[in-house]
Amino acid sequence: MADVRTRPSTPETLTIMGGGLVGSLLSLYLARHGHAVEVFERRPDIRGTDPVEARSINLALSDRGWRALEGVGIAEAVREVAIAMHGRVMHDVQGNLTVQPYGQAGQSIYSVSRAGLNRRMLDLVEQEPAIKLFFNQQCRRVDLRKQELEMLDTATQQSRVVSYQRLFGVDGAYSAVRGAMQRTDRFNYSQQYLDYGYKELTIAAAPGGEWPIEKHALHIWPRGQYMMIALPNLDGSFNCTLFFPYEGPASFAALQTPDQVREFFTAVFPDAVPLMPELETEFFENPTSSLVTVRCFPWAHQDEVLLLGDAAHAIVPFYGQGMNAGFEDCTVLNELLARHGHDWAAIFQEFEDSRKPNADAMADLAVYNFEEMRDRVADPRFLLQKKIESQISAQYPHKWLPLYSQVTFSSLPYAEAWANGQAQERIMQRLMPHIQTEADYQRPEVQQLVAEEMARRPG
Amino acid sequence: MADVRTRPSTPETLTIMGGGLVGSLLSLYLARHGHAVEVFERRPDIRGTDPVEARSINLALSDRGWRALEGVGIAEAVREVAIAMHGRVMHDVQGNLTVQPYGQAGQSIYSVSRAGLNRRMLDLVEQEPAIKLFFNQQCRRVDLRKQELEMLDTATQQSRVVSYQRLFGVDGAYSAVRGAMQRTDRFNYSQQYLDYGYKELTIAAAPGGEWPIEKHALHIWPRGQYMMIALPNLDGSFNCTLFFPYEGPASFAALQTPDQVREFFTAVFPDAVPLMPELETEFFENPTSSLVTVRCFPWAHQDEVLLLGDAAHAIVPFYGQGMNAGFEDCTVLNELLARHGHDWAAIFQEFEDSRKPNADAMADLAVYNFEEMRDRVADPRFLLQKKIESQISAQYPHKWLPLYSQVTFSSLPYAEAWANGQAQERIMQRLMPHIQTEADYQRPEVQQLVAEEMARRPG
Numbered sequence: 001m002a003d004v005r006t007r008p009s010t011p012e013t014l015t016i017m018g019g020g021l022v023g024s025l026l027s028l029y030l031a032r033h034g035h036a037v038e039v040f041e042r043r044p045d046i047r048g049t050d051p052v053e054a055r056s057i058n059l060a061l062s063d064r065g066w067r068a069l070e071g072v073g074i075a076e077a078v079r080e081v082a083i084a085m086h087g088r089v090m091h092d093v094q095g096n097l098t099v100q101p102y103g104q105a106g107q108s109i110y111s112v113s114r115a116g117l118n119r120r121m122l123d124l125v126e127q128e129p130a131i132k133l134f135f136n137q138q139c140r141r142v143d144l145r146k147q148e149l150e151m152l153d154t155a156t157q158q159s160r161v162v163s164y165q166r167l168f169g170v171d172g173a174y175s176a177v178r179g180a181m182q183r184t185d186r187f188n189y190s191q192q193y194l195d196y197g198y199k200e201l202t203i204a205a206a207p208g209g210e211w212p213i214e215k216h217a218l219h220i221w222p223r224g225q226y227m228m229i230a231l232p233n234l235d236g237s238f239n240c241t242l243f244f245p246y247e248g249p250a251s252f253a254a255l256q257t258p259d260q261v262r263e264f265f266t267a268v269f270p271d272a273v274p275l276m277p278e279l280e281t282e283f284f285e286n287p288t289s290s291l292v293t294v295r296c297f298p299w300a301h302q303d304e305v306l307l308l309g310d311a312a313h314a315i316v317p318f319y320g321q322g323m324n325a326g327f328e329d330c331t332v333l334n335e336l337l338a339r340h341g342h343d344w345a346a347i348f349q350e351f352e353d354s355r356k357p358n359a360d361a362m363a364d365l366a367v368y369n370f371e372e373m374r375d376r377v378a379d380p381r382f383l384l385q386k387k388i389e390s391q392i393s394a395q396y397p398h399k400w401l402p403l404y405s406q407v408t409f410s411s412l413p414y415a416e417a418w419a420n421g422q423a424q425e426r427i428m429q430r431l432m433p434h435i436q437t438e439a440d441y442q443r444p445e446v447q448q449l450v451a452e453e454m455a456r457r458p459g
Numbered sequence: 460m461a462d463v464r465t466r467p468s469t470p471e472t473l474t475i476m477g478g479g480l481v482g483s484l485l486s487l488y489l490a491r492h493g494h495a496v497e498v499f500e501r502r503p504d505i506r507g508t509d510p511v512e513a514r515s516i517n518l519a520l521s522d523r524g525w526r527a528l529e530g531v532g533i534a535e536a537v538r539e540v541a542i543a544m545h546g547r548v549m550h551d552v553q554g555n556l557t558v559q560p561y562g563q564a565g566q567s568i569y570s571v572s573r574a575g576l577n578r579r580m581l582d583l584v585e586q587e588p589a590i591k592l593f594f595n596q597q598c599r600r601v602d603l604r605k606q607e608l609e610m611l612d613t614a615t616q617q618s619r620v621v622s623y624q625r626l627f628g629v630d631g632a633y634s635a636v637r638g639a640m641q642r643t644d645r646f647n648y649s650q651q652y653l654d655y656g657y658k659e660l661t662i663a664a665a666p667g668g669e670w671p672i673e674k675h676a677l678h679i680w681p682r683g684q685y686m687m688i689a690l691p692n693l694d695g696s697f698n699c700t701l702f703f704p705y706e707g708p709a710s711f712a713a714l715q716t717p718d719q720v721r722e723f724f725t726a727v728f729p730d731a732v733p734l735m736p737e738l739e740t741e742f743f744e745n746p747t748s749s750l751v752t753v754r755c756f757p758w759a760h761q762d763e764v765l766l767l768g769d770a771a772h773a774i775v776p777f778y779g780q781g782m783n784a785g786f787e788d789c790t791v792l793n794e795l796l797a798r799h800g801h802d803w804a805a806i807f808q809e810f811e812d813s814r815k816p817n818a819d820a821m822a823d824l825a826v827y828n829f830e831e832m833r834d835r836v837a838d839p840r841f842l843l844q845k846k847i848e849s850q851i852s853a854q855y856p857h858k859w860l861p862l863y864s865q866v867t868f869s870s871l872p873y874a875e876a877w878a879n880g881q882a883q884e885r886i887m888q889r890l891m892p893h894i895q896t897e898a899d900y901q902r903p904e905v906q907q908l909v910a911e912e913m914a915r916r917p918g
Contacts, residue, residue: 191648
């Protein structure tokens, strides 16, 4: 094992651990502020990998994400590989469909391939002369006291020690940088797993590369204690994800043979099964992955290290906000860089103080939305309530924005969105007993109740 | 770095990581069941250390701890170095004292020196031929898959790899064994720190080795947002602990000079200061230590590894139950060993399933009792409530045991104690508005209310 010590090229070079989506975007923002940046990424360059092998999950890009991409002028490049999803399409056990728009007309979330997006962002990063990208860099050790990293080049198996002045830990839910901070005194930390795992499956493209189900939607097969979802790909296929208990009567543990899988899927997802020719193969070849929420604090170690993205706040995927929250971290940091210049102590402290409550709220929202997606969206009363909310929002636009829209189509801090959403839910609980159909919203009694509730709200 | 592979002497050898209080006791229990045991302890043999240098905190041994010590026949040996504390003595800012007995007559908790207790237990362990003790053994790595430990002998700086068949992680709040388990999938983990630190101080013995304040009591200087406590030593001195905020107007951060320390202590602990000749020296030489609660699950890795004691459930010290809970782990495991023999899978699973809710309850109780000790015990209404509770307990012994007694003087599972205690507190909240003095308990109106409440309770 060689131990080659290298120093960053200039004293002001910033070090980023992690060249994933948030790490790439962060490097662009830091370079825009005049800093030299070195990015260390554990994996090989994803652009050298066969796209089929690098097949990855899809992500839902929404307003916060777009805003962060626009901040460095790369939104248009990303938009070319994104597919708009205008709403949810629910598939019941008979194969009947129900549509629920996500927002007002023209408001959509966007299906993007994680791998495709990462490739495109790395291309943009590489055009930036101030940024140096290093792949195959596995972080073996972070020495916070000496400000040193032990990096193993997995291609050459050479180890070296890299000094840093300022380290940004953007190395994901299992962050090595956070691992070192966890061993410092008074570092609060938790990792909590759901009793659910997930498995990636595929709905194949129709002949001619057409989409066999509605292209511009996020499809959900809500089944109470579990669900499957599907997001469109550019090639006509859909990436499906089964969210499923590890144990129990309907669970990963209960499906042990190809026959059991086919029988189960045919019973509960009958309209999807004919579109999934590789079902049994994929079910047993693809891994079952776990679902973790990570919370920690502080995010900064003195003015030397800062955690962002999943390293600071990994969440479960049910609100489609993991990447968007990480991108918004970059927006927030960008504002602080503009305001505080080189006062890193001020930047780091304001970042963690202002951002932590929002990360906590988003973590709660993500768990909350799992129940909504797998269970409540199958309930006609729930869908009626959403329609009534939509009417309230149209009638009182300054008083009412549905929770989903606050999270997805606004840049309101997550903590405020969550508090607003809970207050609105309490109002709906008082209102819905008076409502049986969408038309009931116009009844004088209901209009009176709504007017009274709205009078009590700020706006 | 030498890499000497050693195998445990027989296939049935059990491996214990940690030779502290719980590790020592556990080794005795496992040996009693016919197992060969190897114990690896990170520190040097504490018995070779100068007792003054090894000066350590005092612990409060109570019924659960005694029961576990009795189970291996070592209670009497420990009783020789323990000092009974019959109750709390509260010191107010004028130096006035208030006494609150811990339980019924004859019920006490016991002050023991952690170092002294550990020494005595190591002596007992060493007399057991089936147990091998290794000191200066720092665990560098736990490989759960290969069932291997990388151990560094800190005396010789030799490293070796030790295989294990069955590993008991009793290596404390910062457990290396748990550290390895934390990196396995679906391991729930949290470490949460209080915003308080603590510092050890000393009240000196009076001339002739006498105790300058009441020997048979736990002394508390409750001051709302902070407190000092003192436990008696055998030599006439008391170990004091200041529990104090890290930041704020009265805090470690606010006391930066010897003069500031003396001025502050003289103002808030006036009767203690004349008894603390080394106050300023100790304040700046002794470390400020943090207060952490660790929760995790599972505690078992297959039928190969089990966490016990602080490694599984580190708690803050305010109920004096940390050691007692760890010792009770041994009692519970002992019962399971007797019941399940060599069926380690059954033993480990029943241990973690039955013990986890009790560990969680004890963690909550410990944080709850901090507020009681630093704040509520200074409130005459709180002390009156405790006296009324005592009367209820005397009148309805099968219906009512004060929470403190359930935790400290019973072996009721902690989770039941905590639930009972909360139910009893709700009753006291309904009762106390009718009570102004201790004598009011006999008023017919109050007796009627109590009778009604008791009629609704199981017992």
